[in-house]
Amino acid sequence: MNARRFRLRTVALTAAVVVAAAAGVVAAVGFDGTDRSSTAAADTAPPATATVTRRTLTDAQTVDGELGYGTTRTATARLTGTITAVPDTGATVRRGGRLYAVDNDPVLLLYGSLPAYRVLEPGVEGADVEQFERNLRALGHDGFTVDDEYTGGTADAVRQWQEELGLPETGRVEPGRVVYAAGAVRVESHQAAPGDAAQPGQAVLTYTGTSRLVTVELDVDDQRLAKKGGAVDVGLPGGEPVAGKIESVQTVIDAGTGGAAGQSTEAETKIEVTVSLADPAKLAGYDQASVEVTFTAAERPDVLTVPVAALLALAEGGYGVEVVDAGRSRIVPVTTGLFAAGQVEISGPDVAEGMTVGMPA
Structure with missing residues (x-):
């Protein structure tokens, strides 16, 4: 392999650890020379592949909530x-x-x-x-x-x-x-x-x-989902989703419970979110009920995406993907954007919709 080609090597990168946590597998590759891509030998073809797709990528999560009258x-x-x-x-x-x-x-x-x-x-x-x-x-x-x-x-x-x-x-x-x-x-x-x-x-x-509100408790790790004034969808039992708005976000401490040895729980920090509903008329017939609330933390329309597992952590920093074409492969660097639902937004001059990229086994 000449000096203008990529060569695989093992590195320890903080970024690789982060992506590995999200995707389960991330390879690390080195980048020699000034070329932005290089053809690898055919016998290094990946064991599996995926397609670069164009879509709206949404970082959303649905959690259980309670319809009532807010904080007691x-x-x-x-x-x-x-x-x-x-x-x-x-x-x-x-x-x-x-x-x-x-x-x-x-x-x-x-x-x-x-x-x-x-x-x-x-x-x-x-x-x-x-x-x-x-x-x-x-x-x-x-x-x-x-x-x-x-x-x-x-x-x-x-x-x-x-x-x-x-x-x-x-x-x-x-x-x-x-x-x-x-x-x-x-x-x-x-x-x-x-x-x-x-x-x-x-x-x-x-x-x-006195207002009908939905109360939701989020884990601290999910705090990104809840921004005051943000829009949410509230799913009522057996009904169509109702638009809602985040009215308040506050940190609360869930007190631990005592009990017999091995049965007590420790205090836990939670994020309490209060949501108002845009059309209170749709609440007719409900007093208190369990509902589902869908939070959308971020949305990126019309972007190129690949499975997170397709990312390769480059030894020189940043990420790349292995593009497979006619039985041969080349590694091209990409810029990452939003991570959501097992997919990641990518961009760069050497990637396009419909390309085939390598995946781990």
């Missing part, structure tokens, strides 16, 4: 006394509504992302003040400026609000008097019943949002 959260008591009222399961509570009652006084739902964590009274400043004042204004009260300062005007408006609710008119807001949520909530279950003693930290009820 727990309302815990911050006041002492007796639970005297809880709403029915399935009930919707909106801004300013009673989430539950302690000693017959309401604990109220407001909208916001910050939890109530301190007493609000004249002189207090901060983002939690502005959040509360936005709610107070939305409930029809005025006489104050919505900002981060709790002023005497705020206190006067609070006294009017407390009078309407039948609460002591203190002008102060105790942290246990309000619960913040992103929006209206749907009561999912009761953790306490009227007559139960209330004490700080006690779970009273669980709630979700």
Whole structure:
């Protein structure tokens, strides 16, 4: 074989290891001289072949999900006394509504992302003040400026609000008097019943949002699939796929379970994805159900592809394929693109649709 031809040799390449993990087999070849291809002896013909095809290559994955109302959260008591009222399961509570009652006084739902964590009274400043004042204004009260300062005007408006609710008119807001949520909530279950003693930290009820959502848990390795705002397809039981959009992506810890020796499980990190549906009307007749969600991480239309196993890791770096023609073969370098479904996108001046390439046995 002259100096302008390829010669096979064994090398240790990090890239080869990566592709080997995806394809199972990757050969390593050396490249001598300046030619981009070279004819090998006929007796080195590969044991199997594949065809270079042109297609749309899609990196997609279908996983199980649950149709419901999104993430479940727990309302815990911050006041002492007796639970005297809880709403029915399935009930919707909106801004300013009673989430539950302690000693017959309401604990109220407001909208916001910050939890109530301190007493609000004249002189207090901060983002939690502005959040509360936005709610107070939305409930029809005025006489104050919505900002981060709790002023005497705020206190006067609070006294009017407390009078309407039948609460002591203190002008102060105790942290246990309000619960913040992103929006209206749907009561999912009761953790306490009227007559139960209330004490700080006690779970009273669980709630979700009011919109129909699909929740999916992904392995951390599949995080590439879930990008906020991305499009997905949701397969309902016995129905046509429904278009959906990724609303949120967050990392969660699945707590391990205890048990007898050898039966406990360790905590595991997961990616929790929440998906909204474009046509809620198609959910008629479904309350909660198992669904299938198809995520598409990437799509490359009209590209040349070969099986991943056809790639050869070149000793000089990069990849090539062994092109077989009329019983002889030559190795040509290629540029790789998307890897998906056992195929890889390739490009280069020496590859074309319909070519035959070598494969491992």
